Amino acid sequence: MGGSLGLALRNVEAEVRVTGWSRNPVTRSKALDMGAVERATDTPEQAVEDAQIIVLAVPVDTILPLLEQMRVSLKPNAIVTDVGSVKSRIVAGGEESIGGRFIGGHPMAGSEDSGIDSASMSLYHSAPWVFTPTAITDSDALDACCQMARMVGAKTYVFAPETHDRIVACYSHLPHILAYGLAQTAWDLAGEGAAISAGSFRDGTRVAGSSPSLWTEILMDNRAATLRALERFDKWSHSMKIALTKGDQKEIEELLVHAHQAHKEWKTTRS
């Protein structure tokens, strides 16, 4: 996420100066080589010394510890945002640390691949980028973050942290759980048929290629909302099981027709 942002920012606006830090020295030198950063520092403290906006593009468990580590090195009006997939806990912690200049952020881009080798200048193009202000948010800081997101082609949205977490439970965390579970189920029950799987399985399991450790952190962080989404899904799935058991064609069709309609409405709202 960080590498792609550096590449995109430096590409669209020559005056933007990007400094980067990664705990991995190999990543730092790769980022320099590919032009994702102008300067790479040995410590996070050095990276933020002169920075106006700091983007914490690290796994969700690392965001707050890293913020704490760099806090004393921040310029007085520095703005800090993150790219974590879950917001309630992180925003609460960020605000406790630096107040209203911490702006929770979540660019909804990326792929099942991660790391500097997957960095792409166009990652954020047309992607939604959500910011999650609260009652104490500094509105200039929020504007600056939105502006940065738009510079790299993202569409910005603003939701309260809790609303964001309910939404992503449905539109990101539940799809990941279903993808992992589908991959496991098919392999267990019909491994010998892998060669004849078609598009619905390929697309339905694509994100099972995502990092299990990263997703463990995300799911742990958004447990409550994800559980609610999974339980709601189960209710639907239970109705389908009963209809299949009974051979109730009318009920099966009704379930599919409604879901098909919901999918259509989603498509319309989205475009």
Place this chain on the structure above:
Amino acid sequence: MGGSLGLALRNVEAEVRVTGWSRNPVTRSKALDMGAVERATDTPEQAVEDAQIIVLAVPVDTILPLLEQMRVSLKPNAIVTDVGSVKSRIVAGGEESIGGRFIGGHPMAGSEDSGIDSASMSLYHSAPWVFTPTAITDSDALDACCQMARMVGAKTYVFAPETHDRIVACYSHLPHILAYGLAQTAWDLAGEGAAISAGSFRDGTRVAGSSPSLWTEILMDNRAATLRALERFDKWSHSMKIALTKGDQKEIEELLVHAHQAHKEWKTTRS
């Protein structure tokens, strides 16, 4: 499916003569206009009179009635195959009607769109095409069907009808059920967030755009195997719910790591 096959066959091999019939006259004239067929007939009986291979590209509920209707018009050595997504019942019925020259087939291509307007010459390119012979299958008829599938670029596979049905329950029918259920769940719980859904939701629900009536027929036809797949998925999902409820990070990670590994194995087997 039928339109795409006609387009592809006529494109790769000038000597292949394709005659088509559809119950819808508009489809017939469109198929002629786009060159998917050389000749379109008013009745299925006329279409099969001189045919060597008949491909029944109709919904699963219509395959056997249509075969029955055209049976008396078939040439003595005509071969009949179908493109239905479920095989056990259809193959049993097809063999009862015309014996070992009925070859169950299932090209695993297509998209959430259907109908002649979605016909594409490249639909079958690199797609798996399964045939499902039984003990009474005429082996020359099977070879002829495989040859036709390879002509349009498909990779052919051979499985018993029951094995096919267990495999597609996992690699096609379960993914469809999950896609419909996911679309319904997200719309019910977080409709206002539709705009910020990302790739995992888009891909995970893509096939919820498929025809509900078509999929009702398919699920009804493969009820037993689909139920077994859905129940196996539920077992996995239940473990995930318990782990989320407890906040058991180790258990969540274990579930994801295993599923991620299964996905990797699938990818390797497939390529």
